[in-house]
Amino acid sequence: MQHITTDVLVIGGGATGLGAVRDLAMRGIRAMLVEKGDLTHGTTGRYHGLLHSGGRYVISDPQSARECAHENVVLRRIMPSYIEDTGGLFVTTPWDDADYGEQFVAACQETGVAVEELAVDAALRREPALNPKISRAFEVADAAADSFFAAYGIAHAARQYGATVLNYHYVVDMVRKGERVVAAIVEDLRSGEIKRIEAGYILNAAGAWAGKIAALAGVSVTVRPGKGTMIAMNHRMVNTVINRCKYPHDGDIVVPIHTVAVIGTTDVHVADPDVFGVTADEVTFLLEEGEKLIPGFRRYRALRAWAGVRPLYKDREVSSDRAISRAFKLLRHDERDGVGGMLSIVGGKWTTYRLMAEQAVDVIAQELGVTRPCRTHEEVIPGNEEGKHFWLGHNLSCVETEGSYGELICECELITREQVIDAIVAGGAANIDDIRRSTRLGMGPCQGGFCAYRAAALWDEIRHTQPAGSGARTILDQAPAVPVGVALLHHFLQARWKGLRPIMWGEQVRQASLDHLIYHDLLGIDLLPAELTHRPDRASRLVTEHPAIATEEHAV
Amino acid sequence: MRDVIVIGAGLSGLMSALVLAEAGYRPLVLARGYGRTHWLGGTIDVLPQADLRQGLIRVIEEQAQHPYARIGLSDMEAALKRFRSLMVAARYPYVGGLERNVWLPTALGALRPTALLPATMAAGDMRLGGELLIAGFHELRDFFPRLIAANLQAQGVDARGLYLTLPHGRRRREYTPRTFAELFEQRDFREDVGRQLGYARGMATRIGLPAVLGLEAPLQVVQDLQQLSGAQVFEIPTLPPSIPGMRLVSIFERAITAAGGRMQIGSAVVRAEHGGDRLDALYSEAAAREQRHEARGFVLATGGIAGGGIQTDYQGGVWDTALGLRLQSPAGRAEWFQSGFLQELGHPIFEAGITTNARFQPINCMGEVIFANVVVAGSALAGRDGQQQRNSSGLALCSGWYAAHGLSGMLAA
Structure with a gap:
């Protein structure tokens, strides 16, 4: 068995894990990342591609809204070429509570989410395919982000700082020495070779799979995998992200991304993040909801439906998955479970991946006695130096x-x-x-x-x-x-x-x-x-x- | 008023139109496009069994509803005979027949059975021994000689793949099978390629090239390349668009026109007008307003789902696009498809089509003839998934011929 030693091992090749490995490497910490599939194989590669303005969470989850609003600005600066600056609108349709608009604006102001009301006729001029019966429209800084390109860009940046990023490396076991996690046993799925990776510290950034990793280390983390189904339509019927101006619910957003428009999402609890599927009912539901935002939506050609699994962290009893906060949590297993050497990061959004990584790495750096501060919010990801956003053409x-x-x-x-x-x-x-x-x-x-x-x-x-x-x-x-x-x-x-x-x-x-x-x-x-x-x-x-x-x- | 209108210009429509034109009915062919002709490889596939004749006899004996059973072996022979004589007259002869299948390599290196094949593909017959050279061009994205050769090797065929150099001064902006077909029509281009093949041939006795060897005189191109290379040369169908398919269409079109028929492509039939059990007129899409066409008899050769003759919707509806007939299909979209894309059993929805009686007249669920002056041919017929069962082109020619003869008889009566 091959033995590898590193200062920090990051488990999970989604946005958060990649962000962490880059951050670690930039602070001069020897870091390695393992991912069981290809990078973005999990939830990062299966979402609708929204760079949140924060607007969506201003009422349901103000903490998450604040984080999104902050990171929206940062990501536009450090990785503009993966982001198409579509802008976003929250519109009140005849099916939505007419009073929500006022609460929405007030909550935006409270959470620092930039918002501006747009006259209905101006909104319709900008997006003629929108339902003409909308009564109000609010403009926010939503955008479309390519989570695939971003992941490859971050991985490349991390490697330039000396990090090792390994895909198709599956964690089969975690090794404890007493009350401390000291190593992970991984299988290189290509060769079948088993490797032992000794690490001074381990970051569990496995998202919806974080519970499975934690269990291998003998600690309990309850991740509630929430399945979200999306459909890509073969047309950009709108060029702006369109949200229903209401309390977040299923099927209330259309994201124009690359050559398609994606409608999302549903939220269905699944028992296992590896076993899920798209049902006919979900497809029907999403199309019907799309029809409310964009009349004729059902008649466009649907290209593909898929589902991603949200890594929702459940630390209390809640009535539905939607009620679980989208804000992320750092779980310090030393304080929480009396097990050292490992940190789990759960919850969160793609938009906040960098912030999640920063906070996790802050804890690890302190543990390792490294004082260099985080710079991921300042340093542009290579390839983005021109500062230009992606554009459709x-x-x-x-x-x-x-x-x-x-x-x-x-x-x-x-x-x-x-x-x-x-x-x-x-x-x-x-x-x-x-x-x-x-x-x-x-x-x-x-x-x-x-x-x-x-x-x-x-x-x-x-x-x-x-x-x-x-x-x-x-x-x-x-x-x-x-x-x-x-x-x-x-x-x-x-x-x-x-x-x-x-x-x-x-x-x-x-x-x-x-x-x-x-x-x-x-x-x-x-x-x-x-x-x-x-x-x-x-x-x-x-x-x-x-x-x-x-x-x-x-x-x- | 026209005597007859043929809706659809795929193989079944073209064959029907030829038969009706030659019977003196001056058919009008109304079609949106050329069906699947530009997608298929140009071979005529009847049934995939090795012993084709035995297979056919069994189908005819055991499956009374099968179109082959309704047509019968002797009319199938007659249909294919007419097809062959048409192709000979156009100096694009086909070889083979209803006796046995020939196995030809595909652009993936699989071995695929077919009954009738253009002479330009004949040396691809896998019964012929000897070393094979598969050659192509980097510029052609729809044909990968090394992949083909590697897969043939894995099946025990002595094959080698090679890229040729595009002759100097032939740069184009984009390369499609059509670009290459035009290049091969130039003598100096083929001479250059022929010489390259001669150098590269080694011990190979047969050379497989993408099926792009000219549109007008492919046999001449093959002969020239054979002479220059010293090996037998054959074509392998590429991804669409299919040059052999284009050749077939242009030969049919010329023959139909010469016999008094008329082709109107780009005119999708969108609805029909009928009185009782007779269809009176059709409406086709035109620039300013719909165009109305009257006729005494009609051939519905509109194709299946791929050909555009059958459409489906989100609520599970399935109908024919020309007359708007609602068609039977598995209840609910969930039942339309298998769980895997490539499975031994085909996808049920691809069997959707128009139910007919033994004369290929459309019937309703009570078994009553819907329109007495309409016959159906080709992939529009229900219960067949020609792509899955590998018989769509054979079925198209035979049913087109048979349905047209039937209609011709009805009109004469």
């Missing part, structure tokens, strides 16, 4: 400038061959889903119909012609004896299908039929021997099929 503009039309692998999202190859070689993508997360390949209308074949072929060609070398960023030690491209392709198509099935009607059924024509009828993927489409041996088995990360999502 960005990808097209790149393709036009470079004249790379002929290089497009994913036409829906305008992803070029170079970007795909970069995701495989430099990004260490282990499968097409990893390429998707780092590039957006396959996230458009055809959901991988054309690009999945191309990406699988490129993956095979690269791994056959230039076997990965040594080092932390490699995938396989040598070129596979049997091509794995088909298995990757098969896996990706089946994975995309999970999110398609709940929203299959109209043009999306026709799209599925075209994709079926391509893969079944034309390419004959079903006619290939099973050992090509499903890898039987451990050595070449796809890491994504590992039970530790093969999340169960069926539930139509």
Whole structure:
């Protein structure tokens, strides 16, 4: 068993864990992060992409509203290129309490959330697709954030400061020496190798899975996984984030992000963060709610439905998950459970990830006797130096400038061959889903119909012609004896299908039929021997099929 | 007034229109587009079984409702005979027939059964031995020779993949199968490629190339490449758009027009007018206002879900887009699909279609003929998932031929 030593081990490759590992490294602390799937595999990669202004929580959760308002400003400064400055509106529809608007404005002022009332006709001029029957409109600083790009950017920044970030490393056990947690036993899911990571301190940033990690260390943390379902519609019917001006509830927000608009969310308690699915009822409900904000919403083409699991921390009995605070909590296990060497951070929002990381690292730094202050709110993430926000025409503009039309692998999202190859070689993508997360390949209308074949072929060609070398960023030690491209392709198509099935009607059924024509009828993927489409041996088995990360999502 | 209108310009509509034109009915073809023709690989697939004839006999004996059973073996032969003679006349001959299937490599390196194939694909027949060279171009994103070769190797086929260099001075802004088809029509381009193949061939006796070897005279392109390379050359279908599909459409269009038919593409039929059990007229979408078309008889060759002839909605409704007939389908959207995308059993919704009697006239749930002067052909027929069962092109040609003959008989009576 390989032994590794580090000052601090961070568990969880979502926004919070990544933010913490960067913060640690910037303070000169030797840090390592392990994530069981790919970065953002958990909740970070499964949310609607809202950079909160704080407006949503001004009444239900003022503490969270304050934190969001603060971090909104910070994130716009340190990572503008992952954020599209859409702005946000809170609108009062005929279904909403007309008095809520006054309370909303007052609460915004109390919590420091910038707000300005907009005349209804001005709001409708700005967003003509909005329900013309709205009675009031309030402008806030909501924005659309790309949590995938942000995660890869933060990880890159952390590595530049010397941090180690390992994906596909699954914590199988936590080691205690008396009343102190001293090490984690992790399995490298790619190689099957077991490693012992000794750490001076461990930060449990596993989000919805934090309870599972804590249990391994023999302490109890009750995370109440709250499932939130979202649907991406194939159109930006609005270019501003639209919220219902009411107490937070299901299906009350539409976020325009990249080429789509996402409606969210539901909130359903699930017993296990690894087992959840999207139900037909949730889809129907979200569409009906969308109709109230944007008449005709149901008639747009739905691209995909998915669910994320909120890492809500339950420290008291509450009537529903919505009543649990969105504010985060630091759990000092030494004070709370008499177990030293470990800190858990639970709850919170993507928008507040940096603040969560800062506060967690403050505690750890003190424990380790490090006095250097946090600088993550000042230092811009590399690649964001120009200070420009992302804009919708960005990808097209790149393709036009470079004249790379002929290089497009994913036409829906305008992803070029170079970007795909970069995701495989430099990004260490282990499968097409990893390429998707780092590039957006396959996230458009055809959901991988054309690009999945191309990406699988490129993956095979690269791994056959230039076997990965040594080092932390490699995938396989040598070129596979049997091509794995088909298995990757098969896996990706089946994975995309999970999110398609709940929203299959109209043009999306026709799209599925075209994709079926391509893969079944034309390419004959079903006619290939099973050992090509499903890898039987451990050595070449796809890491994504590992039970530790093969999340169960069926539930139509 | 037209004698007949064919709705749809996929393979079934085109075959119907040809039969009706040749019978002197001067058909008008009204269609939104060319159906799935530009997506399919250009082979005619009848049934996937190795012993095709035995398989067909079994289907005909055991499944009385199957369109093949209704058409019968001799009419299937007649339909495919007409298809073959049409292709020979256009110097784009097909080989094969209803005896046995041929296995051809796909762009994924799978081996796929087909009954009739263009002569340009004939050397891909997996019964032929020898080393294979699969060659393509980096610039063509819809064909990956190394992936194909690696997967063929994994199945015991001696194959090697290779990229060719795009001949100098041929840079384009974008490369699609169509770009390459146009390039291959230029003699100096093929000479350059042929020479590269000659150098790279090694011990290979057969060379597989993407199916982009020209639109107008592909056989000539294949012959030139064979001469220059010294090996047999064959085409492998790429991702859509399909050049072999485009060739088929243009051959059919010319023949239909020459026989007195008319093609009106870009004219989706949006509704119909009927009196009792006869369809009187159709309305097609046009720029300013709908266009009305009257006829004595109609062929409904509108296609299935992929072809755009069948539409579904959020409440679980399924209907045909031309006449608006409500169709039977599994109750509720939850039942439409299997849990996996690629499964042995197809997705139930893809079997949705128009129920017909033995003459392919549409019938209601009571078994009564809805319109006596309408016949249905191709993927619009209910109970078939041609893509899953690998028989959509064979079914399209045979049912198109058969339905048109039936209609022709009814009109003459």
